[in-house]
Amino acid sequence: EVQLLESGGDLVQRGGSLRLSCAASGFTFRDHAMNWVRQAPGKGLEWVSVISGSGGRTYYGDSVEGRFTISRDNSKNTLHLQMNSLRAEDAAVYYCAKGEFAVPAAMGGLGVWGQGTTVTVSS
């Protein structure tokens, strides 16, 4: 069974840092681009970042560019999101989501999502 399990969400102070992880199982991890998508309280889904299957290509949403870094360890089937300079508006449930192909693309959709991990930012 294909599964994604996020971890690392926590309460963090404004300006602080946090590292989220997503453990993947049930599929060939390196063959799929991986995304982070978040949902702030009372808001809709917001795409955060994507990394290609090899890890060689990364893209970020405007609101996190320069503060967040996506990475992956294909030997451990794990996706990461390093979050720095956290702001109140970064508070959200963060989901990892599997792309259909190794290259980032809308084709195939985001077929599998994790249950999410919650990031709370305090002042």
Next chain:
Amino acid sequence: QSVLTQPPSVSAAPGQTVTISCSGTSSNIGNNYVSWYQHLPGAAPKLLIYDNDKRPSGIPDRFSGSKSGASATLGITGLQTGDEAVYYCGTSESSLSAGHWVFGGGTKLTVL
């Protein structure tokens, strides 16, 4: 303000049919594949439709998708109470890169 525009809410009675629209531009929906997601409270979002009109295995044919120009539509027939959820459309924003996803603001479906 979301890049893709969806109605905030729709409602219909059990057994009826509902459609949810998703409007974009030529740089997103107009030139990319659209997918649809069902999001129940406290659950992971679930892929319902990909590549405009394809259903993943296990998704009933009550769910359908279509695209015309810079707009897409999700249709749900034979509404059930279990269909109550928030539905999102998503696609790429070509003006940035094929990897940049954009989502609609979500449509809350109420089954009366």
